[in-house]
Amino acid sequence: MGTAVASFSHWATVILMMIGLYIVVARGNLIKKLVGLGVFQTSVYLLYIGPGKIIGGSAPIIAEGITKYSNPLPHVLILTAIVVGVATLAVGLALVVRINEAFGTIEESEILGRGEEA
Amino acid sequence: MRNLFAVVALGGVYSFCMALALLALDAVDVSMTEASVGAGVSTVLLLGTLYLTHSHEAPALKFSAGPLVAALATGALLLYGAWGLPPFGEAVAPIHQHVVPRYLNDVIAETGVPNVVTAVLASYRGYDTLGETSVIFTAGIGVLILLQGRLRENDKEILVGSMHQETIPRVVIKLILPFILLFALYVFYHGESGPGGGFQAGVILAASVILYGLIYGLSAARRVAPMRLLEILIPLGVFIYGAVGVAGLIFGGNYLDYFVLDKNAVHGQERGIFWVETGVFVTVAATMTAIYYAFSGRGR
Numbered sequence: 001m002g003t004a005v006a007s008f009s010h011w012a013t014v015i016l017m018m019i020g021l022y023i024v025v026a027r028g029n030l031i032k033k034l035v036g037l038g039v040f041q042t043s044v045y046l047l048y049i050g051p052g053k054i055i056g057g058s059a060p061i062i063a064e065g066i067t068k069y070s071n072p073l074p075h076v077l078i079l080t081a082i083v084v085g086v087a088t089l090a091v092g093l094a095l096v097v098r099i100n101e102a103f104g105t106i107e108e109s110e111i112l113g114r115g116e117e118a
Numbered sequence: 119m120r121n122l123f124a125v126v127a128l129g130g131v132y133s134f135c136m137a138l139a140l141l142a143l144d145a146v147d148v149s150m151t152e153a154s155v156g157a158g159v160s161t162v163l164l165l166g167t168l169y170l171t172h173s174h175e176a177p178a179l180k181f182s183a184g185p186l187v188a189a190l191a192t193g194a195l196l197l198y199g200a201w202g203l204p205p206f207g208e209a210v211a212p213i214h215q216h217v218v219p220r221y222l223n224d225v226i227a228e229t230g231v232p233n234v235v236t237a238v239l240a241s242y243r244g245y246d247t248l249g250e251t252s253v254i255f256t257a258g259i260g261v262l263i264l265l266q267g268r269l270r271e272n273d274k275e276i277l278v279g280s281m282h283q284e285t286i287p288r289v290v291i292k293l294i295l296p297f298i299l300l301f302a303l304y305v306f307y308h309g310e311s312g313p314g315g316g317f318q319a320g321v322i323l324a325a326s327v328i329l330y331g332l333i334y335g336l337s338a339a340r341r342v343a344p345m346r347l348l349e350i351l352i353p354l355g356v357f358i359y360g361a362v363g364v365a366g367l368i369f370g371g372n373y374l375d376y377f378v379l380d381k382n383a384v385h386g387q388e389r390g391i392f393w394v395e396t397g398v399f400v401t402v403a404a405t406m407t408a409i410y411y412a413f414s415g416r417g418r
Contacts, residue, residue, distance in 0.1 A: 017192070022188075031125075031167060038160070045136070052144075054209045060233075070143070070145070079148050079235065080317065083151060086163075089163065093164065093413070097171060097416065
C-alpha cells in the first residue's frame, strides 16, 4: 500500500510538471504560456507538500489528543510561494498587455515576424 | 483548445481541484491560499488580460516534436530520481527528522501559537517572509508602472464592462459582502489558532473589493478603496514588518527577535507574530487590489 501511494504522488507531480513544461515551450500564445507556467508551479506545490504528509497524521495545528502532525515546513514555503506566484503572474500579464499594445498580437510567431520586418 | 476564455475557466477549476488535493495532504493553510488565489484572483487577472488583448488563439503553424521530447526526457529523469525517494507518508522519512521536531514540540512553549504554520511563517522563518512580502511589494510596483497612463476615456466604458443592469448579482453581492469581509477578519485574527493568517486574509479582503468592482463597476470600487489610500498601504505593510524587526533591535535583541518585545518572552512572540502578520495582511490586500485596478482601469 505504501509504495503504491508513493509512486502515485510522484507520478502526479512529474506528469503535471511535464504538461506545464510542454505548454510553456510548445505554445506560441503568451497567455497560454503563462497558464502553462501556472500548471508547472502547482506541480512544485505537490513536490513539496506530498512528502510532508504523514499517513495518519493531522494538520499541523497543535491540539490536545493529537500526537502525529504532518510536516509544517513545506506548508510555510508553499503558502508564500502561491501569493508570490500570483504577484509575478500579474507582472507577466502586464507585460503581455504592453506587448499587445506595441505589436497588436500576443502570438509569439507573429511578434518575432514583426521584429524582423522592422 | 483555441478559445482562451475556456482555457482560463478550466484553469480556475484546476486550481480548485488542486486546493482540494492540498487539503487531503493536511496542508490546510496552503489549500485556503490556493483556493482564494488560484481560483479567485488569478482567474480575474487572466480574464482582465483577455479583455485587453485577444481571446482567441491563432492556429498553430506546424507541430514540432522538440518540446514534447524535452518534456518527456525531463519527466523521465525526474521519475528516475524519484526512485530513490522515501515512500509516501512515513514518519521516519528524513524530511521529518531535521528542524521540524523542534517546531512541533516547542512551539507552544516558545511562541504560544498553536498553528505551527503561522509560527514558522512569522517567527522561526521571519526573514523568509519579510523577503516574500518585499517581492509582492516589488511586483505590485512593477505592475503599476507597466500599466500606468492610458486610462479608459470615460466611465461609460467601465459601466459597459460591469454587470450594471443585472439585478440579481447586484442584490446578492450586497448581502454576501459583509460576510466575506467578516470572514477575512476572522481568518486574520484566528490565524494563530486555526488555519489562516495575513496572506490568506489579505487575498480574501482584496477579493471582496474585486467582486464589488466586477458587479458595480470600477469607479464604485475606487470610491470604497481609493488608489491614493492603496499607494500608502502597499509600502506601509512592508514598513510595519521591517519596524517590528527594528523594534527587536531597540529592545536589545536581534533583528526580528520577538522575545524582547515583552517582559514575558512568550507574549513578546505573540505580539511580534501579530504585528508581522498585520504587515503582511496590509501589503497583500493593498497590492492585490491595486493590481486589479491597474488591469481593469486600462483602456483598450
